[in-house]
Amino acid sequence: MASIPRRFTGDTLVIASHNKGKVREIADLLGPYVRTFTTAGELGLPEPEETGTTFIANAELKARAAAAAGHVAMADDSGLVVPALGGDPGIYSARWAGPEKDFAMAMRKVEEGLAGKTDRSACFVCALTLAWPDGHVESVEGRCSGTLVWPPRGDKGFGYDPMFVPDGFDITFGEMEPARKHEMSHRADAFRQLVDRCFR
């Protein structure tokens, strides 16, 4: 029996992310439904260790950690899944960039792994969790398929965007206007599901 989803009825939402690119995208996507946003960083909350083995497990862990401070919190755990690399970097996408968040290096690592391989398909995945202070959670997962190109192109996005060309396009997410990316990304797919379930 499917349980009845819980709706977001407050007016403040904590964005449980320390990634500025994601915080900006989440605030853009949920702008119409939420009066006030704050972030885990602004509340001085620590960045929890991502010990889960799936995107959803890590999104739940980050959202629960922030909701413990007393407000409904939303977390995003996302990454680039490359079948030819056995699914890497996957949940390790941020960690591949190291403590300096060096995505030029992380993208080079992906490209080196693809040397001599013909399958350059990839998929961005985004798990979103909304967590309440009483422990209730709602989670969804979205995806966006595409192809990896080299060299990287464009500086409009973040992370692995400059090497990802979504299916049906010939420009990378790094070259795409943010508004366009927001309509079709893995994060947009996940948000559509979560908004349907919890925000209207």
Ligand SMILES: O=c1nc[nH]c2c1ncn2[C@H]1C[C@H](O)[C@@H](COP(=O)(O)OP(=O)(O)OP(=O)(O)O)O1
């Ligand atoms: O739209 C995207 N365009 C490009 N790259 C992306 C995207 N979405 C996720 N990614 C990559 C980079 C990011 O760093 C990692 C997520 O790792 P993830 O642990 O979920 O996020 P994070 O550590 O950067 O911030 P936080 O955990 O505080 O939310 O996957």
Ligand SMILES: [Mg+2]
């Ligand atoms: Mg992280």
